[in-house]
Amino acid sequence: xxxxxxxxxxxxxxxxxxxxxxxxxxxxxxxxxxxxxxxxxxxxxxxxxxxxxxxxxxxxxxxxxxxxxxxxxxxxxxxxxxxxxxxxxxxxxxxxxxxxxxxxxxxxxxxxxxxxxxxxxxxxxxxxxxxxxxxxxxxxxxxxxxxxxxxxxxxxxxxxxxxxxxxxxxxxxxxxxxxxxxxxxxxxxxxxxxxxxxxxxxxxxxxxxxxxxxxxxxxxxxxxxxxxxxxxxxxxxxxxxxxxxxxxxxxxxxxxxxxxxxxxxxxxxxxxxxxxxxxxxxxxxxxxxxxxxxxxxxxxxxxxxxxxxxxxxxxxxxxxxxxxxxxxx
Amino acid sequence: xxxxxxxxxxxxxxxxxxxxxxxxxxxxxxxxxxxxxxxxxxxxxxxxxxxxxxxxxxxxxxxxxxxxxxxxxxxxxxxxxxxxxxxxxxxxxxxxxxxxxxxxxxxxxxxxxxxxxxxxxxxxxxxxxxxxxxxxxxxxxxxxxxxxxxxxxxxxxxxxxxxxxxxxxxxxxxxxxxxxxxxxxxxxxxxxxxxxxxxxxxxxxxxxxxxxxxxxxxxxxxxxxxxxxxxxxxxxxxxxxxxxxxxxxxxxxxx
Ligand SMILES: Nc1ncnc2c1ncn2[C@@H]1O[C@H](COP(=O)(O)OP(=O)(O)O)[C@@H](O)[C@H]1O
Ligand SMILES: [Mg+2]
Numbered sequence: 185x186x187x188x189x190x191x192x193x194x195x196x197x198x199x200x201x202x203x204x205x206x207x208x209x210x211x212x213x214x215x216x217x218x219x220x221x222x223x224x225x226x227x228x229x230x231x232x233x234x235x236x237x238x239x240x241x242x243x244x245x246x247x248x249x250x251x252x253x254x255x256x257x258x259x260x261x262x263x264x265x266x267x268x269x270x271x272x273x274x275x276x277x278x279x280x281x282x283x284x285x286x287x288x289x290x291x292x293x294x295x296x297x298x299x300x301x302x303x304x305x306x307x308x309x310x311x312x313x314x315x316x317x318x319x320x321x322x323x324x325x326x327x328x329x330x331x332x333x334x335x336x337x338x339x340x341x342x343x344x345x346x347x348x349x350x351x352x353x354x355x356x357x358x359x360x361x362x363x364x365x366x367x368x369x370x371x372x373x374x375x376x377x378x379x380x381x382x383x384x385x386x387x388x389x390x391x392x393x394x395x396x397x398x399x400x401x402x403x404x405x406x407x408x409x410x411x412x413x414x415x416x417x418x419x420x421x422x423x424x425x426x427x428x429x430x431x432x433x434x435x436x437x438x439x440x441x442x443x444x445x446x447x448x449x450x451x452x453x454x455x456x457x458x459x460x461x462x463x464x465x466x467x468x469x470x471x472x473x474x475x476x477x478x479x480x481x482x483x484x485x486x487x488x489x490x491x492x493x494x495x496x497x498x499x500x501x502x503x504x505x506x507x508x509x510x511x512x513x
Numbered sequence: 514x515x516x517x518x519x520x521x522x523x524x525x526x527x528x529x530x531x532x533x534x535x536x537x538x539x540x541x542x543x544x545x546x547x548x549x550x551x552x553x554x555x556x557x558x559x560x561x562x563x564x565x566x567x568x569x570x571x572x573x574x575x576x577x578x579x580x581x582x583x584x585x586x587x588x589x590x591x592x593x594x595x596x597x598x599x600x601x602x603x604x605x606x607x608x609x610x611x612x613x614x615x616x617x618x619x620x621x622x623x624x625x626x627x628x629x630x631x632x633x634x635x636x637x638x639x640x641x642x643x644x645x646x647x648x649x650x651x652x653x654x655x656x657x658x659x660x661x662x663x664x665x666x667x668x669x670x671x672x673x674x675x676x677x678x679x680x681x682x683x684x685x686x687x688x689x690x691x692x693x694x695x696x697x698x699x700x701x702x703x704x705x706x707x708x709x710x711x712x713x714x715x716x717x718x719x720x721x722x723x724x725x726x727x728x729x730x731x732x733x734x735x736x737x738x739x740x741x742x743x744x745x746x747x748x749x750x751x752x753x754x755x756x757x758x759x760x761x762x763x764x765x766x767x768x
Contacts, residue, residue, distance in 0.1 A: 381628060381631050388608065392606035403587075406627070410627060410629070414629065
């Protein structure tokens with residue numbers, strides 16, 4: 185047996201290769217995504233791509249919390265929607281430049297996430313989920329009751345896209361696209377880093393076995409609150425960006441169905457995979473767009489696809505691929 | 514003779530809806546000893562561990578560790594004081610690799626790991642130590658496997674490696690060798706003896722030959738109460754102990 189105190193086991197060659205191999209694959213995928221972002225506005229409608237990017241970022245933020253923190257929030261619309269309102273309101277009524285309005289919306293989402301997260305993490309499992317839902321419903325009713333801020337049923341319309349840093353006019357879809365693509369990429373890289381940070385390691389440990397992590401001396405609640413706030417802030421970033429893209433913030437953004445949609449996107453794409461939520465968002469937004477003529481049937485078709493996904497491949501689209509190539513994606 | 518007591522309890526009691534799982538236990542664990550807690554199934558051994566590590570709040574009684582009353586501390590703080598436990602139901606991080614499981618514990622050396630903006634490459638400096646611990650419990654061939662895929666006995670071995678990674682002053686091991694084969698039992702027994710040099714160990718163990726050869730002192734628990742205490746020779750001759758074991762059919766090993 186090796187002496188515990190003195191042995192310096194050499195790092196296994198095979199092992200180092202696996203780690204680096206995965207990292208290399210991920211880097212290649214990230215570069216591929218960046219390249220796709222450059223090409224996308226020339227092959228698809230920029231507004232459509234921007235919509236996909238906003239929802240993909242939203243789903244990535246949600247997946248950070250559920251897939252890596254093990255915390256199921258049924259109320260993520262609150263952060264997405266509230267950031268959307270704050271961004272729209274300040275851009276329209278205070279005349280903030282878009283980047284400031286987006287940042288302010290994100291900050292408010294982070295603040296809301298801090299308060300709601302602190303309340304919710306006191307409970308576990310389904311109780312946690314119910315508290316997040318209840319708090320999000322409070323935000324919805326608040327939005328409904330304060331039309332002077334939210335515009336009530338009408339929402340905040342005709343939000344000016346403004347000039348980036350007060351210089352660059354974003355009225356043109358193509359111009360705005362580059363800002364949205366940059367925000368998305370920054371969000372994706374941030375989430376990738378969080379997942380692969382020393383902090384991310386402890387989050388995964390708590391997700392896997394909270395009592396064990398606590399017995400090793402980790403104050404689990406502090407980690408859970410932190411990942412909750414990060415997730416809420418990134419969901420807010422997505423919601424605020426969406427308000428600038430569509431020049432609209434409305435009750436739909438804070439309604440519980442929005443919380444449901446992000447769960448769906450994440451599960452269809454692959455819960456707990458880095459890239460799954462992006463695929464899930466592409467699938468769901470594309471479906472909504474091309475099936476829009478079918479009216480209420482869209483919801484039914486979405487439901488059917490969701491059930492089919494869950495029954496056929498529980499790991500989601502990217503989860504199935506990851507299993508096939510035996511590499512985490 | 515003045516004894517150096519690292520952990521002691523006074524009147525420790527835990528009731529579950531009126532049922533007394535642990536009843537007035539006065540336990541004294543000497544610094545540097547290997548102390549066994551034995552008794553038939555349902556005697557309250559695991560509940561005791563849960564009380565000592567604050568995973569359960571005692572109904573009555575006090576716990577003193579290193580001269581400090583820890584009766585009201587939180588479980589994570591107990592670990593930070595150097596009192597670290599393993600679990601009876603093997604507790605690993607199933608989706609993380611064997612090596613990463615151990616590294617999670619080693620990360621505690623950095624203090625809190627709230628740095629979400631840094632790369633996990635920083636943790637590579639802990640890899641050599643993690644691999645040495647994995648080696649020490651005989652899991653090197655499995656180090657890249659997800660911990661969830663290990664057999665029961667190997668999960669126990671991994672849990673011991675993870676617990677040792679914290680370099681705790683005192684270890685609480687709940688049936689560390691349950692589900693292990695002869696060879697693994699020998700390995701873990703040797704390991705426990707080796708790491709016991711600079712620490713105190715309190716362990717629950719059903720394998721009485723292991724208890725006999727490893728432990729300095731034995732406390733026998735039955736129906737939540739201390740039935741007998743002493744060294745192996747004394748305790749194993751105690752008629753009440755023999756009766757408790759035979760009477761409940763809970764005994765294991767060569768009794
Ligand atoms: N959380 C609990 N709620 C109710 N009863 C419990 C709980 N935990 C343990 N018990 C009961 O307490 C007694 C002691 O259990 P335990 O400490 O696990 O025994 P041991 O580890 O000695 O086998 C058992 O009768 C068990 O059913
Ligand atoms: Mg037990």
